[in-house]
Amino acid sequence: MPRTLFDKIWxxxxxxxxxxxxxxxxxxxxxxHELHAPHAFKKLQAAGRKVRRSDITFSAMDHTASTRPGHDxxxxxxxxxxxxxxxxxxxxxxxxxxxxxxxxxGISHVVAPELGMVLPGATHAVPDSHACTVxxxxxxxxxxxxxxxxxxxxTQTLALVKPKRMRITLTGxxxxxxxxxxxxxxxxxxxxxxxxxxxxxxxxGEAARALPIEGRMTLCNLTIEMGSRSxxxxxxxxxFQWIAGRPWAPKGAQWEQALxxxxxxxxxxxxxxxxxxxxxxxxxxxxxxxGTDPAQVIDISGRIPDPAALEPGKRAQxxxxxxxxxxxxxxxxxxxxxxxxxxGSCTNARLPDLELAANILRGRRIAPGVKALVVPGSNKVKxxxxxxxxxxxxxxxxxxxxxxxxxxxxxxxGDRGEPGERVLSTTNRNFxxxxxxxxxxxxxxxxxAAAAAVTGRITDVRKLxxxxx
Amino acid sequence: MEKFxxxxxxxxxxxxxxxxxxxxxxxxxxxxxxQNYAEVLFxxxxxxxxxxxDPDFVFNWPQYRAPSILVTGRNFGCGSSRESAVWAMTATGxxxxxxxxxxxxxxxxxxxxxxxxxxxxxxxADALEALVAKADGAATFTADLxxxxxxxxxxxxxxxxxxxADRMRLLEGLxxxxxxxxxxxxxxxxxxRTADAMPWMQRxxxx
Ligand code: SF4
Numbered sequence: 046m047p048r049t050l051f052d053k054i055w056x057x058x059x060x061x062x063x064x065x066x067x068x069x070x071x072x073x074x075x076x077x078h079e080l081h082a083p084h085a086f087k088k089l090q091a092a093g094r095k096v097r098r099s100d101i102t103f104s105a106m107d108h109t110a111s112t113r114p115g116h117d118x119x120x121x122x123x124x125x126x127x128x129x130x131x132x133x134x135x136x137x138x139x140x141x142x143x144x145x146x147x148x149x150x151g152i153s154h155v156v157a158p159e160l161g162m163v164l165p166g167a168t169h170a171v172p173d174s175h176a177c178t179v180x181x182x183x184x185x186x187x188x189x190x191x192x193x194x195x196x197x198x199x200t201q202t203l204a205l206v207k208p209k210r211m212r213i214t215l216t217g218x219x220x221x222x223x224x225x226x227x228x229x230x231x232x233x234x235x236x237x238x239x240x241x242x243x244x245x246x247x248x249x250g251e252a253a254r255a256l257p258i259e260g261r262m263t264l265c266n267l268t269i270e271m272g273s274r275s276x277x278x279x280x281x282x283x284x285f286q287w288i289a290g291r292p293w294a295p296k297g298a299q300w301e302q303a304l305x306x307x308x309x310x311x312x313x314x315x316x317x318x319x320x321x322x323x324x325x326x327x328x329x330x331x332x333x334x335x336g337t338d339p340a341q342v343i344d345i346s347g348r349i350p351d352p353a354a355l356e357p358g359k360r361a362q363x364x365x366x367x368x369x370x371x372x373x374x375x376x377x378x379x380x381x382x383x384x385x386x387x388x389g390s391c392t393n394a395r396l397p398d399l400e401l402a403a404n405i406l407r408g409r410r411i412a413p414g415v416k417a418l419v420v421p422g423s424n425k426v427k428x429x430x431x432x433x434x435x436x437x438x439x440x441x442x443x444x445x446x447x448x449x450x451x452x453x454x455x456x457x458x459g460d461r462g463e464p465g466e467r468v469l470s471t472t473n474r475n476f477x478x479x480x481x482x483x484x485x486x487x488x489x490x491x492x493x494a495a496a497a498a499v500t501g502r503i504t505d506v507r508k509l510x511x512x513x514x
Numbered sequence: 515m516e517k518f519x520x521x522x523x524x525x526x527x528x529x530x531x532x533x534x535x536x537x538x539x540x541x542x543x544x545x546x547x548x549q550n551y552a553e554v555l556f557x558x559x560x561x562x563x564x565x566x567x568d569p570d571f572v573f574n575w576p577q578y579r580a581p582s583i584l585v586t587g588r589n590f591g592c593g594s595s596r597e598s599a600v601w602a603m604t605a606t607g608x609x610x611x612x613x614x615x616x617x618x619x620x621x622x623x624x625x626x627x628x629x630x631x632x633x634x635x636x637x638x639a640d641a642l643e644a645l646v647a648k649a650d651g652a653a654t655f656t657a658d659l660x661x662x663x664x665x666x667x668x669x670x671x672x673x674x675x676x677x678x679a680d681r682m683r684l685l686e687g688l689x690x691x692x693x694x695x696x697x698x699x700x701x702x703x704x705x706x707r708t709a710d711a712m713p714w715m716q717r718x719x720x721x
Contacts, residue, residue, distance in 0.1 A: 061700040063693055065679035071704055073715050081597070083547060094691065097701075101718045123546050130547055141719075162718060174595040174619060188619060190597035192626035192690070200694045202701060206679070208618070238532050239589035242618060272589060274618045295714035303714055338532055358587075362530055455594075457541055464563065474593060476536040478558045 047313035049210050050279045051245045054185045054310070058168050060202055069202040072187075073167040076153045077140070077194065078105045079131035080457065081172040085195040086134030094199045099139040102198065103162070104131060105153035105171075106144055108457045112420050112447030116145035121459040138198075151423020151449040154178035154391040158262065159425055161291030165280035165307040170197055174269045175391050175473065181262030182288070183280035183310060185245070188269060208274065209319035211244035212312075215252035217327025222507040224401065225260030226393060226471070226490035228252060229267035230332035234342040235324050241273025244320060247312060248278045252326040258287040259395040266392045267473055270339040279311040331506055334475045334488040335378055336366035341475075345493065345505045349376045369477055370485050371467070379503050384466040386417040386498040387480070388491055389447070390454035393471035394422030398491040399430050403438040405495035405509050411443040412501025418460065420447035444498070453480055462486075469497040516628035517687030520658040521609045523582025525646045526572060533586060534593035535620065539602045551598060551605035577651025583610045583664075585646045591620025600627045610657040612664065614639055625680055628687065630659055638672045645670060659684055 048056070060069040075098075077085075082104060089096070096102060109124040110116055118124040128145075135142045143150050149160060153171055157163040158179055165183035169176060174188035187203060197203060213232060233240075246268050248261075256264060261278045268276030285304060288294050295303045331345045343350070351374035352363035367373065372381070388394070388402050399421065411417050419439050421427035427449055430436060436446045452460045454472040456479070462468045464483030471494050475486040489497075492506035499509060539551075540558045559571050567574045573581075584603070590613035591599060600623045603611070610630040624631045634642060645666040646655070653667030659681065664672040682688065709716040 060704045061697045063697065065682050065688075065693065066677075067679055069694055069697055069701065071701070071708075074718060092691070101716070103718075126547055164714070167715060172595060174593065188595040190595050190600075190619060190623040190626060192597060193622065196691050196694065199691045200698075200701060201705075202694060204690065204694055206677070238592055239615065239617070242589065242615065269593075272592060272617060293719055299714050303712070306712065338534075358529060359531075455541060474534075474536065476534050476593065478540060479536050482558065483563060 047316040049312040049316045049318065050183065050247055050277060050310055051185065051210055052316070054166055054168065055207060057166070063204060067204040067206060069200065070168060070205050071202050072170045072197050073101065074157065074163055074169050075102045075197050075201070076105055076157060076169070076171045077102065078108055078153060078171065078173060079127050080108045081191045081194055083127065083130035083134050084191050085198060086138065088195050089198055096138040096140065096198045098201045101201070102140050104135040104140050104142040105156065106131060106142065106150065107152045108451045108455060110145055110150070110448070110450035111458055112418070112450050112452050112460055114448065116448045116450070124458065148424055151425065152391045152394070152451055154266070155395060155422035155426065158182055159291065159423060161288055161294030164288065164294070164303070165284060166310045170203060175266055177268045177275045178262050178266040178391050180265035180268065180275055180277035181258060182284055183277055183307070185277060186275055188274060209244045210317070211241055211246045211273070211320040212318040212322070213246055213248050214250035214323040215248060215326050216250050216323055217252055217325050217329070218255070219252060219326045219329035222331045222492055222510060223329040224490035224492060225256050225263035227329055227332040228326055229264045230334065230339070230342045230488065231326060231329055232324050233267065233270055233340040234332070236271055236322070237340045238270060238338055239272035241268060241271040241276070244273050246271065246273045246276035248276060250323065253278050254281065257397060258284060259397045262395070263392055267339070270473055280307050331490060331493050333378055333493060333503065335370065335372055336363070337369055337475055337477050338366070339473065339475055339488060341366060343378060345379060347378060349374050349378060351375060379505055381467060381503045383415060383469050383497045383502055385462050385468040386411070386415060386494050387453040387468060387470040387472065388494050389418070389420035389422070389452050390472040391422060392473045393491050394420060394426065396426050396429050398471065399426070399435050400433070402491040402495040403435045405492060405506060406442040406444070406499065407438050409442055409499050411498040415498055415501050417444040417498045418447055418453065419444045420452040421449045423449050442498070456480055469494045469503065515626065515687045515690070518609060518628045518630050518659055518684040520656060520660065521582050522654050522656040523607070524578060524580065524651050525583040525585050525649065525655040526578045526581035526651070527643065527646045528572060528584060528586045529643055531587035531614070532589045532592055535591055535596050535599035536593050538591065538599040539596055549598070551601040554598060555602035555606050575651070580607050582607055583612065583655055583657055584608050585612045585643060588614040590616050592617040595619045597623045597626070600624055600629055603629060612639070612642065625683055626690065628684060630657055630684060632657065632664065632674045632676070634664070634672050634674055641670070642666065642672055
C-alpha cells in the first residue's frame with residue numbers, strides 16, 4: 046500500500062503497542078530546555094528512575110538566556126536559579142548542556158539542524174511547541190509537555206495515538222518581497238489556528254520545494270500555529286546538500302547509506318491523506334497579522350477587516366482583538382506608527398533572514414524613536430553573520446545586536462516591549478501580552494520588520510527593495 | 515497521577531474560541547522554578563494593568579472562585595506546550611474541561627494530570643452552555659467518567675465518549691511511565707536493530 050512520508054517515519058519508529066492501545070514511538074533525539082526540564086528531573090529522581098539514553102539527550106539553554114554582551118544574566122533575576130537547576134540536573138543525569146558560552150549555544154530548533162543533530166526521517170522531541178521547525182529537513186518532531194518529557198527521559202519514547210495525515214500543496218510562485226513566513230501566514234489565513242488539529246501536515250508543491258532549507262524551517266515552524274503538532278517537507282537533494290558536512294552528520298560509507306535511506310522516504314504516489322488541500326501562492330504579497338491570533342492576517346496593502354458581519358460571539362472576540370491592537374475596521378495597515386522592531390526567534394533568526402533584513406538596512410538608519418533589536422538564532426548564526434559584516438550593518442542602522450537567545454519571542458529572559466507599544470516582530474505568536482503586558486505584536490517576515498524600523502511605520506518592504514521607489 | 519472518576523461542582527463559563535496557553539498560564543513577571551499555579555491561572559486576564567482584579571473577568575466573580583468544571587469553546591489550549599496551563603487548572607480545582615474542541619498538546623497534558631477533557635455533540639454543547647449560563651454558579655454540575663455523562667442541575671444528562679485508552683488512564687490514575695516500561699524489552703530490541711541497520715541514528719555527536 047502506498048505510504049506517506051509520515052507513515053514511513055511512524056512505522057520505522059513504532060516500538061510496540063501498550064495495553065491501552067497507545068503506540069510507543071521511539072525518539073531519535075531529545076532536546077530539553079531550562080524552563081521545563083528541571084521540573085522533570087526532580088520528578089524522575091523522586092520516582093527513582095534513570096535517564097535511559099543520556100547520549101542522545103541534550104540540554105539547551107535558550108528561553109532565559111540574556112541577549113546582553115556575554116549573556117550577562119543580571120537583567121533577569123530569576124534566570125540564574127533556573128540555569129543552575131538545568132546545569133545541575135543535566136550533570137547529574139550525564140546530559141550534555143549547550144551552555145551560554147558553548148560555541149553551539151542557541152535556540153534548540155536552530156542549533157539541532159545546523160549541527161546535523163537532527164536528520165531526515167528522524168524523530169525529534171523538545172518540550173517546546175515549535176519543535177516542528179525541524180520538519181523543514183523532513184524530520185518528524187513533537188513539541189511535548191513536562192510529563193511527556195519525563196516519559197521520554199525514562200523510556201526514550203512517546204506514547205501516542207497515531208495522528209491523521211494532512212497534505213497542503215502550495216502552488217504558484219510568490220511575488221517579490223514574499224518570504225517563507227508570508228507563505229505560512231497565507232496558509233494560516235486560509236485554514237485558521239485549528240485547521241491542522243489532530244493531523245501531521247506535509248507541505249508539498251512547487252512553492253514549498255522552491256524554498257531554501259532555512260525557509261522550509263520557517264514554514265514548518267508555524268505548523269503549531271495551524272493547530273498541528275508537526276509539519277514536514279520531504280527531504281530532497283537540496284536538503285541532503287544542506288546537511289552534508291555538518292559536524293554531526295553521518296560521514297563516509299554511513300553517509301551513503303543514510304542518503305540511500307533518505308531517498309526512500311518521500312510520500313509514495315497515490316498515498317492517501319485524510320485531508321488534502323492546496324493553497325495558491327502565485328504572486329503572493331508580503332503578509333502581516335493585524336490581531337491577536339496568528340490567523341488574523343492581511344496583505345501588507347490590505348485593510349483591517351470589519352467584524353460587523355460576524356455572529357455575536359465571534360464579533361465580540363474580534364472587537365476585543367481590535368481594541369487590544371488599537372486598530373479600526375477599514376483602516377489601511379500600512380502607515381501605522383511602530384515603536385519597536387524585533388528580528389529573531391526560531392521562526393526567522395537564521396542567516397538568510399538576517400541577510401534579507403540587512404539588505405534593506407544597508408546604508409540606512411532606523412527612524413528616530415524606534416527601538417530595534419536583532420538576535421541571531423544561535424552562536425553559529427551570530428559568528429557567520431559577523432564574518433559577513435552583518436553585525437555592522439545592523440548596528441550602523443541603529444539596531445542592538447544581541448547574543449543568541451529566544452529573547453523577545455516569549456520574553457522569558459526579560460527582553461520585552463512597553464505597554465501600548467506597536468511591535469513588528471518576526472516571531473510566531475501575537476497573543477495578548479506575549480511580548481510584555483499590553484504590547485501590540487504584528488507578525489511579519491524579516492523584510493517587513495526591517496522596513497518598519499527604517500520608516501517608523503508599517504511599510505511595504507517592496508518600496509525599499511533595490512529598484513523600489 | 516491522581517485518578518478521575520467523577521466530580522461535582524460549579525461550572526464556570528468561558529465561551530470563547532482559541533483560548534491559548536499564554537492566556538491560561540502567562541509567564542508573567544518572569545519564569546520561576548516554584549510557582550503558585552493557582553495564582554498563575556489567567557493572571558493577565560484576572561488583573562487590570564494597575565494590578566487590581568478585573569471585575570468583568572468571569573473567574574473573578576464570587577460565584578466562580580472555586581470552580582470544578584470549565585466550559586469553553588473551540589481549540590482550547592492552543593499555542594505553547596507549557597504544562598503549567600493544566601497545573602493552573604488543577605491548582606484552582608478545575609478537574610474537567612468541556613470544550614468544543616481541544617488543541618492536541620493541551621489535551622495530552624490534561625490526560626497526564628488527571629483532568630478530564632470532554633467534547634460533546636454540537637447540539638449538546640449548545641444546550642450545556644445555556645444551562646451553565648442559567649445556573650450562574652448557583653447550582654452544581656457533575657462530570658462522571660464511569661457513566662461518561664455530564665449531569666446538569668435540572669437533571670439533564672449529556673453523554674460523551676472518551677477513547678477507552680484515555681478512560682482507563684484517568685480512571686486508574688495509571689503510572690504512565692510504568693505502563694510503557696512493560697515494553698522495555700521491545701525498546702531495547704528496537705535500539706539494537708536500529709544500531710545495526712542505521713548506526714548514525716543511535717549515536718549522536720562528532721566521531
Ligand atoms: S524562539 Fe520562541 S518559539 Fe522558538 S523556542 Fe524560543 S520561545 Fe519557543
